[in-house]
Amino acid sequence: MTGLQLTNLSKSYGGHRVIHDASLTVHPGEFVVFVGPSGCGKSTLLRMIAGLEEITSGSLQIGGQVMNDVNPAERGVGMVFQSYALYPHMTVAQNMGFSLRVAGKPPAEIAARVAEVAQTLQLTPLLDRRPAALSGGQRQRVAIGRAILRRPKVFLFDEPLSNLDAELRVTMRIEIARLHRQLGATVVYVTHDQTEAMTLATRIVVLRAGRIEQVGAPLDLYHDPANTFVAGFIGSPRMNLIPAEVLGVSAAGLDLALTGLDARVTVPGRAAVGDRVTLGLRPEDFDPLGAAELTLEVDVVEHLGAESFAYARGGDLTLILSARGVPEVKPGQGCTARFDPARALLFDASGQRLRP
Amino acid sequence: MAKRPQLMAYATLSLISAYCALPFFWAALASFDGNASLFLKWPEDWTTANYTRIFTVENGLTWFMNSLIVVGAATVLTMVLGGLGGYALSRSNAWWKRPFLYTILLIRVVPPPALIVPLYKVLLTANRAVQEVLRAVLPPDMLRPAMRVFGLVDGYLGMILILTALQLPLALWILKTFFDTVSRDYDEAALLDGASLMQRIRLVLLPLALPGLAAAGLFAFISAWGDFLMPLIFISSPELQMLPLGLFRAFLRVNTVDWGFLTALAVLYMVPSVVAFGFARGFLVRTFGGGVKG
Ligand SMILES: Nc1ncnc2c1ncn2[C@@H]1O[C@H](COP(=O)(O)OP(=O)(O)OP(=O)(O)O)[C@@H](O)[C@H]1O
Numbered sequence: 133m134t135g136l137q138l139t140n141l142s143k144s145y146g147g148h149r150v151i152h153d154a155s156l157t158v159h160p161g162e163f164v165v166f167v168g169p170s171g172c173g174k175s176t177l178l179r180m181i182a183g184l185e186e187i188t189s190g191s192l193q194i195g196g197q198v199m200n201d202v203n204p205a206e207r208g209v210g211m212v213f214q215s216y217a218l219y220p221h222m223t224v225a226q227n228m229g230f231s232l233r234v235a236g237k238p239p240a241e242i243a244a245r246v247a248e249v250a251q252t253l254q255l256t257p258l259l260d261r262r263p264a265a266l267s268g269g270q271r272q273r274v275a276i277g278r279a280i281l282r283r284p285k286v287f288l289f290d291e292p293l294s295n296l297d298a299e300l301r302v303t304m305r306i307e308i309a310r311l312h313r314q315l316g317a318t319v320v321y322v323t324h325d326q327t328e329a330m331t332l333a334t335r336i337v338v339l340r341a342g343r344i345e346q347v348g349a350p351l352d353l354y355h356d357p358a359n360t361f362v363a364g365f366i367g368s369p370r371m372n373l374i375p376a377e378v379l380g381v382s383a384a385g386l387d388l389a390l391t392g393l394d395a396r397v398t399v400p401g402r403a404a405v406g407d408r409v410t411l412g413l414r415p416e417d418f419d420p421l422g423a424a425e426l427t428l429e430v431d432v433v434e435h436l437g438a439e440s441f442a443y444a445r446g447g448d449l450t451l452i453l454s455a456r457g458v459p460e461v462k463p464g465q466g467c468t469a470r471f472d473p474a475r476a477l478l479f480d481a482s483g484q485r486l487r488p
Numbered sequence: 489m490a491k492r493p494q495l496m497a498y499a500t501l502s503l504i505s506a507y508c509a510l511p512f513f514w515a516a517l518a519s520f521d522g523n524a525s526l527f528l529k530w531p532e533d534w535t536t537a538n539y540t541r542i543f544t545v546e547n548g549l550t551w552f553m554n555s556l557i558v559v560g561a562a563t564v565l566t567m568v569l570g571g572l573g574g575y576a577l578s579r580s581n582a583w584w585k586r587p588f589l590y591t592i593l594l595i596r597v598v599p600p601p602a603l604i605v606p607l608y609k610v611l612l613t614a615n616r617a618v619q620e621v622l623r624a625v626l627p628p629d630m631l632r633p634a635m636r637v638f639g640l641v642d643g644y645l646g647m648i649l650i651l652t653a654l655q656l657p658l659a660l661w662i663l664k665t666f667f668d669t670v671s672r673d674y675d676e677a678a679l680l681d682g683a684s685l686m687q688r689i690r691l692v693l694l695p696l697a698l699p700g701l702a703a704a705g706l707f708a709f710i711s712a713w714g715d716f717l718m719p720l721i722f723i724s725s726p727e728l729q730m731l732p733l734g735l736f737r738a739f740l741r742v743n744t745v746d747w748g749f750l751t752a753l754a755v756l757y758m759v760p761s762v763v764a765f766g767f768a769r770g771f772l773v774r775t776f777g778g779g780v781k782g
């Protein structure tokens with residue numbers, strides 16, 4: 133099995149830098165997911181690994197070998213494109229066998245390998261069809277099959293599910309997780325969907341504006357974000373970020389005035405009087421037995437079935453609360469939301485986490 | 489309710505098509521008429537004499553073959569250069585791409601007669617160089633026939649290059665625009681699949697580019713086939729004569745207007761263009777879908 137080592141990887145278009153000194157180690161067999169908002173450089177970083185985009189500076193190692201200037205086909209990577217990029221004039225079998233065909237393998241061997249991969253992906257009945265005659269999910273599987281057939285050491289996926297409808301996306305997500313277990317290969321996967329990232333990844337890499345913001349296991353990022361960006365990006369519905377000012381410091385912690393909410397709470401933490409900080413609270417952090425208290429006006433309650441979320445206003449801020457943690461929420465009425473101050477996260481004025 | 493306007497539309501369209509088709513129909517009939525006139529009539533005296541005359545009395549076969557060789561080679565060359573160039577122009581991000589594309593279009597805007605004098609001068613000079621080279625490597629008795637093939641003035645090669653140069657701008661534009669619609673993901677997928685440049689062109693790009701190539705090739709063929717001016721200026725040997733000029737000179741030699749003979753020439757001249765269109769049509773509509781999405 134093969135790992136990846138990115139050391140101070142940078143990319144510029146003309147004078148414009150889009151990836152800034154990305155350093156990352158991907159261990160053999162890991163499923164690493166790049167997430168971030170649109171335009172943050174996820175695809176660019178992935179394409180640099182694939183060899184489709186030149187590396188401006190820094191070093192890329194695959195399996196311990198520097199690959200900066202190695203031909204894409206010789207890097208031992210297989211890529212699944214967002215657009216699938218199936219050759220439209222070839223059948224499914226020809227699409228999957230293309231890499232072996234150009235490598236000059238005998239037709240019998242190609243057919244055998246195609247049949248074997250088609251079996252694992254349930255593509256056998258479709259082998260003679262053209263891509264135009266396939267559904268989105270089937271095309272996706274063919275694209276994955278084509279990548280598998282080359283037996284790459286590292287799989288690269290660029291938003292492979294973004295063209296599918298919600299239901300199929302869940303099915304294919306499970307399929308990809310199963311394939312990863314089955315093949316045991318290293319995977320680098322790009323998505324802007326944080327649910328996909330949370331469910332698939334062994335580790336998530338959060339990118340913003342060409343920089344790696346934080347790397348960690350999904351739950352570590354969820355419970356222990358390094359800054360407000362990661363805190364807001366990971367988790368759905370998103371974390372409430374409430375601006376506050378430190379009024380006093382005592383043994384019990386910081387005495388905070390929540391700027392938008394006209395409320396005062398005491399939370400554990402370290403800061404100086406007068407500091408501007410941000411208080412982070414997940415919707416499920418609200419709890420009827422909590423010591424801190426906010427008075428809010430409920431706007432909307434969304435029932436998702438298993439859970440309900442209330443959108444509640446205080447001043448000019450709208451908070452999202454899990455209805456389970458707040459008794460008696462009704463749209464248009466006031467409510468008292470309580471939370472345990474120990475669960476709140478604190479961030480400094482620049483957005484960096486203040487750990488107690 | 490919706491029937492009446494539809495009927496009207498069909499009637500109007502039929503009338504217009506009949507009006508357009510009538511001259512062709514007349515020409516086709518008259519060419520087989522031993523006693524053809526300017527009026528549309530059913531031949532009383534069916535004959536193929538008009539056609540036989542083109543091939544026996546006149547040098548019809550030579551003209552026809554010369555045209556086919558020169559125009560065919562120019563078309564193939566236009567498609568090859570246009571395909572490679574169009575692909576490069578589509579994928580390149582070079583700063584000179586736009587200026588280049590508009591400049592080659594400008595060449596098309598200049599009327600060909602304005603190009604003749606400088607073109608003749610350039611080709612004549614180059615022709616002398618070709619002659620020197622051939623004289624150096626070939627025995628003296630081989631020089632004449634070799635110059636007929638490789639000569640830039642009064643030779644196949646010159647004619648092929650001129651016609652290619654005239655057709656290339658449009659072909660480059662058609663194919664550049666066509667390749668713009670072919671996703672780069674195909675190139676990249678093939679690159680990752682380990683295909684070499686030639687394999688990518690042959691196995692992936694060529695099949696995808698067929699409709700664009702067919703369109704470019706068809707326009708090149710029809711336009712080069714109909715070109716009268718360039719053969720007039722650059723071809724003088726009777727054995728290199730091309731169809732349009734041969735037809736024209738034969739027409740001049742006849743004192744009275746022989747409609748049967750003239751229409752036979754016209755029909756003969758039309759056939760290759762029609763065949764080319766029929767051939768290209770199959771490719772023009774064969775576009776592939778479903779390979780990429782999003
Ligand atoms: N060829 C290019 N020339 C100049 N800038 C580019 C080029 N390709 C990408 N960029 C810039 O690089 C940045 C990162 O682009 P990239 O495609 O990697 O984003 P992404 O994170 O994949 O976004 P998305 O989620 O929308 O796919 C963007 O700001 C984009 O404008």
Ligand SMILES: [Mg+2]
Pocket residue numbers: 174175176291
């Ligand atoms: Mg992208």
